[in-house]
Amino acid sequence: MMHPVDYAFIAVICLASVGIGIVTSCTGGRQKSTKEYVMGNRQMRLLPVAISILVSFWSAVALLGSPAEIFYFGSYYNLTGIGIALACLVSAFTFVPLFYPLQITSIYEYLELRYNNKFIRYWSTFLYVITSVLYLAVAQLAPAIALDAVMNIPQWAGILIIGVISVIYTALGGIKAVIWSDVFQSFFILVGLLAVVIKASIDSGGLQNVMDVSSQWGRLETFDWRADPRVRLTVWSSTIGVMFGWIPWYGPNQAAFQRFASLPTLAKAKWSILLNVLGVILLFSLLALTGYALFAFYAVRGCDPFSNSDIQSINQLLPIYVKTELQIPSFGGILIACVLSGAFSTTSTVLNSQAAVTVIDFVQPYRNLSDAKATVLIKWLVVAYGVLGAGIAFASSFISGVSLAQISASLLNASTGATLGVYLLAACVPKSTWQGAFVGSLASLILVGWLCIGALAGGGGGPAMLPLPDSNCTGLTGANATATWPTSPASSSVYLTSTLSDRVDELPVGLDGFYSISFQWYGLLGAGSCLLVGLLVSLPSLLDANAPEPDEIYIMPGLRGLLRRLKSPAYNKVQAAQKTQLEAPGFPMETATAIWATAKDGQPDEDLGDEKTAKTAAGI
Structure with missing residues (x-):
């Protein structure tokens, strides 16, 4: 039963988030320009931005699902943190x-x-x-379902709270409100998880006993070196596979870009992402401890809630x-505040970024909008997308069959x-x-959509659970009971259907084997297939020596120097001159460097020498 103190925690997280939106809308430039509303005038502070990036991509489902992964499948999931780092x-x-730049x-x-x-x-923006x-709807619906199932908070109330609060502070305060709200909400996420771990x-008899029990039940076995992509969690899939799956979240991602581009210097922009290496490690450690502590608690009792039919989805483990x-x-209120914080952070992030790109990419190129009008339009689109996302979430809660989470996660x-x-x-x-x-x-x-649909349809079977403590259970689900599995808590839940009898790690073959490819390889498979087909289609241009090339500012920084060397006829002569300088001291190093400047830019560097002298010295 909820206590007044619990409601107080819920009120604090909601009112504080709205308050941050109001304050940021009344300070600075009052959010009247796109530069301030979308990019924070590029004057944000490093630590808040780094924290915002960390919590923005960890939805409420991830906070609920990650400890459950440890509980039911063991610590292989911990290696995912290395891949994300x-x-x-x-x-x-x-x-x-x-x-x-x-x-x-x-x-x-x-x-x-x-x-x-x-x-x-336009295609990429679309x-x-x-x-x-769809992701926005899942960010509201999934935590609402979990809270409804075990804490008797109606789904409509959960969706309404998440949607309304997120829309208000995002529309009012823009990226500044989103970032500072993330910082505030991260406190509740931390406190909520710590409370569960400690209690x-x-x-369970102390932290040492928690680890001993987890070890006895195989929850600490971490290293599976098999290279078979059908194995759900291995060292390779959890590091290399996850790395490629998460680069699109930290690199070519509008939400991440708005945050690191809101910082005043490139160095700080880099550090905002680098600090997430430490943040991810700390967060995964805390989520793992939560999973171990919960497992030890139920193992000592001899019955876990899923085996006892107390929950229908393993994502409900923490709330139950x-x-x-x-x-x-206060404990119930702290957990709800923790879940709401994850939901608020994800929802506001999506609202802010999708409203911004809609105006910047679709409207401004065709409408001569003033900067002030563009900002107002972005704010109204935040409201519109919020209503749309909540509407889809409401509708999906009444529709049976393939869930919204399945469709969204597949896409x-x-x-x-x-x-x-x-x-x-x-x-x-x-x-x-x-x-x-x-x-x-x-x-x-x-390709990846086909793979996801096949996996969702059960073509590849479900993952195998580790042994569960069910000796004292009174409501066993039985061998034929079905369960829902989150194949990717960090990316907001794909759900697969399996049976409790499926505890042997059997690897299917044929088309079922294709559908059984671990979800952790989807990112690499998608990027690799895009690159391969893209290269084949671009082949005529690649073979054309006279094909136009872009300015090097649009090429990956680490490749620019290599490309200069490959296409510069003067480069080898400069290298030879530098190599033999000790034997021919009359050849000035400044002149050799000037040759490279000429080959690079087509113009000599004024500080290094004259083009004619440089070319003559090199025999060009």
């Missing part, structure tokens, strides 16, 4: 220095500048908006624990790989064409 490292040194507002604008073509920009609308550990075991005033998994492929093709292959990027992304969507 690698994604942060890669993004910080590739996509951040690629996008930041361009001073653009939408990352899809980059594609038009790179290919000098509007269609590929894909983002469609998937974001469950105490009830709080409802049945934490009858202390999300398919689109993120395609997005990464498009940007890698654009930034790493100078002579690639927009036709190649478009056809490649289409092929990627079809």
Whole structure:
């Protein structure tokens, strides 16, 4: 039963979020320009931005589902944190220095500048908006279902609270409100998880006993080195596969871009992503401890809630624990505040970014809007998208059959790989064409979408649970009972159907084997197929020595020097001159460097020497 203190916690998280929106709308430039509303005037602070990036991509379902992954499938999931940390490292040194200097507002604008073509920009924006609308609905519906099932909060109330509060503070305060609300909400996420870890550990005999029990039941077995992509969680899929699955979230992602581009310098933009390496490790450690503590608690009792039919989805594990075991005033409120914080953060992030790209990419190129009118339109679109997302969530709660989560996650998994492929093709292959990027992304969507649909239909079977403590259960679900499985808590839940008898790690073959490819490989599969098809379509341009190439500012920073060397006829002569300088001291190093400057820019560097002298010295 809810206590008044619990309601107080819920009120605090809701009112504080709205208050942040009001304050940010009344300070600074009062959110009257797109530069301030969308980019925070590029004067935001490093630590709040880094925290915002961290919590924005961890929805309420992820906070609920990750401990359940540890509980039912073991600590293989912990390795996912390494993959995400690698994604942060890669993004910080590739996509951040690629996008930041361009001073653009939408990352899809980059594609038009790179290919000098509007269609590929509109196509990519359209894909983002469609998937974001469905993702927005899931961000509201999924936590509402979990809270309704175990805490008796009606689904309509959960959807309404999440939707209304998120729309209000996002529409009022823009990116500033979203970032500072994320910082505030991260406190409740931290406190909520810590409360569960501490209480469950105490009830299980202490932290040492928690780890001992988890080890005895196989929850600490981490390393599976098999290279078979059909195995759900392995060292390779959880590191390499997850890395490619998460680069699209930290690199070519509008929400992440708006945050790191809101910082005043490129160095700080890089650090905002690099700090997430530490943040991801800490968050995964806390989520893992939560899973271990919950498992030890139920193992000591001899019965887990899923085996006892107390919950229908493993995502309800954490809420049912709080409802049945934490009858202390404030604990229920803390958990609800934790779940709402995750939902608010994800919802506001999606609302802000999709409204911004709709105006910047679709409206402004055709309508001569003033900056003030464009800002007002973005605010109204935040409201419109919020209503649309809540409406889809409401409607989906009454529709049986394939769930909204299934459809959304399928599109999300398919689109993120395609997005990464498009940007890698654009930034790493100078002579690639927009036709190649478009056809490649289409092929990627079809391939990964087909894989997702086949997996959802049960073609590949479900993942195998580890042994469960059910010796003292009174309401066993039985061998033929069905359960819902989150195949990717971090990306907001694909659900598969399986049976409790499916506890042997049997790997199917044939088409079922294809459908059984681990969800952790979807990102790499999508990006790889997009690149392969994109290269084939771009082949005529790649083979044409006279094909136009973009300005190097649109090429990945790490490749620029290599490309200069490959295409510069003067480079080898300069290298030879530098190598033999000790034997021929009359050849000035300044002149050799000037040759490279001439080959690079077509003009001599005034500080290094005259073009004629440089060419003469090198025998050009």
